[in-house]
Amino acid sequence: MNPDLVNHLDPKIQYISITVSFLFLLYIGVLIKKGRLREEYAIIWICCTLLLIFFSVWRDGLDVLSRLIGVYSPPNMVFIGSLFAILIYLLHLSVVVSRLHEQNKTLAREIALMKERLKSDESKK
Amino acid sequence: MEKIAVVIPAYNEEDSISLVLKEVQNLNKGDELVFDCVVINDCSTDRTGEIAEKNTNAIVLHLPIQLGIGGAIQTGLTYALEHDYSCAIQLDGDGQHIAAEIPKLLHAYRQGYDIVIGSRFIDKSGFQSSAIRRAGIGYFKYLIKLLTKQLIRDCTSGFRLFNKEAMALAAEYYPDEYPEPEAIVLFTHAGLKIGEVPVRMRKRQGGKSSIGFFNSIYYMFKVSLAIVFTYIRTQNLKKS
Numbered sequence: 001m002n003p004d005l006v007n008h009l010d011p012k013i014q015y016i017s018i019t020v021s022f023l024f025l026l027y028i029g030v031l032i033k034k035g036r037l038r039e040e041y042a043i044i045w046i047c048c049t050l051l052l053i054f055f056s057v058w059r060d061g062l063d064v065l066s067r068l069i070g071v072y073s074p075p076n077m078v079f080i081g082s083l084f085a086i087l088i089y090l091l092h093l094s095v096v097v098s099r100l101h102e103q104n105k106t107l108a109r110e111i112a113l114m115k116e117r118l119k120s121d122e123s124k125k
Numbered sequence: 126m127e128k129i130a131v132v133i134p135a136y137n138e139e140d141s142i143s144l145v146l147k148e149v150q151n152l153n154k155g156d157e158l159v160f161d162c163v164v165i166n167d168c169s170t171d172r173t174g175e176i177a178e179k180n181t182n183a184i185v186l187h188l189p190i191q192l193g194i195g196g197a198i199q200t201g202l203t204y205a206l207e208h209d210y211s212c213a214i215q216l217d218g219d220g221q222h223i224a225a226e227i228p229k230l231l232h233a234y235r236q237g238y239d240i241v242i243g244s245r246f247i248d249k250s251g252f253q254s255s256a257i258r259r260a261g262i263g264y265f266k267y268l269i270k271l272l273t274k275q276l277i278r279d280c281t282s283g284f285r286l287f288n289k290e291a292m293a294l295a296a297e298y299y300p301d302e303y304p305e306p307e308a309i310v311l312f313t314h315a316g317l318k319i320g321e322v323p324v325r326m327r328k329r330q331g332g333k334s335s336i337g338f339f340n341s342i343y344y345m346f347k348v349s350l351a352i353v354f355t356y357i358r359t360q361n362l363k364k365s
Contacts, residue, residue, distance in 0.1 A: 108188050116185070116204070
């Protein structure tokens with residue numbers, strides 16, 4: 001895109017995206033504070049939000065970056081990049097869920113066995 | 126005295142569970158061989174758990190969350206291991222498996238097999254399942270034979286005997302849903318000797334099959350994938 005054109009665009013969307021990004025960052029902070037989001041997962045969200053803020057402030061940044069790596073249209077780069085990141089993160093979450101599933105199974109088994117032991121101990125008395 | 130655990134995974138089997146328990150009870154004739162029922166109540170919503178509790182011969186394990194057939198069996202096998210049973214026999218709670226056939230499995234176990242599978246398709250007597258299901262079983266039979274060079278005719282049969290070594294292995298890892306064909310690959314790679322003996326089976330005595338029509342497509346796909354990946358994953362088990 002022509003940089004002159006960019007500078008003539010209405011800056012409204014820029015303000016909106018900066019505000020939304022900051023709100024998002026704030027919300028992540030609140031979640032961590034309340035202990036509802038573990039830090040290791042929070043890191044990736046904070047990085048993503050910082051990236052959003054960075055490109056909201058520096059609007060020409062996307063053009064510069066896409067020219068640098070040879071992508072014809074900057075929005076395409078954003079879509080491809082974010083889709084890729086989301087896919088990887090989803091895969092990571094599937095791995096986490098699989099591990100939780102295994103741990104859950106082990107716990108359930110132990111509980112069932114312990115309940116039985118407790119009951120048979122009581123009936124012996 | 127030799128203690129044998131009959132592991133019965135049960136999910137909503139109130140119509141058949143008491144018959145199954147009674148049939149196992151009928152096997153207890155002498156003092157040298159004692160069969161204990163270990164019922165795993167997998168979060169049944171009906172009276173399965175209560176009915177099983179009333180039977181004084183049965184040990185009932187209530188799972189706090191639903192684990193599916195694989196997790197239920199693992200729970201039963203862990204119990205059997207902890208209480209020093211010499212072997213465990215898996216018997217379905219729906220009455221398909223006939224407890225009176227257990228001595229046939231035991232006979233093969235005494236001949237030195239680590240895993241004994243009760244098979245409908247050797248003698249071809251008793252309930253034979255539907256044609257479409259037999260076709261599915263045939264497909265798994267060839268897939269398993271291709272990978273492990275081992276012919277198991279009734280590879281989806283859940284009527285199985287585990288010796289101590291097999292119990293320990295299955296307590297460590299066992300698939301969740303439709304575990305039977307996949308487990309054969311696991312056992313073969315672990316170097317366990319698998320035997321198959323002819324048994325009669327019945328039509329289920331109550332309840333509903335766990336595999337419906339649309340599920341069966343998912344079943345074929347999922348189990349195929351699981352068999353192949355278990356084959357790859359357990360290669361190193363084979364070497365050691």
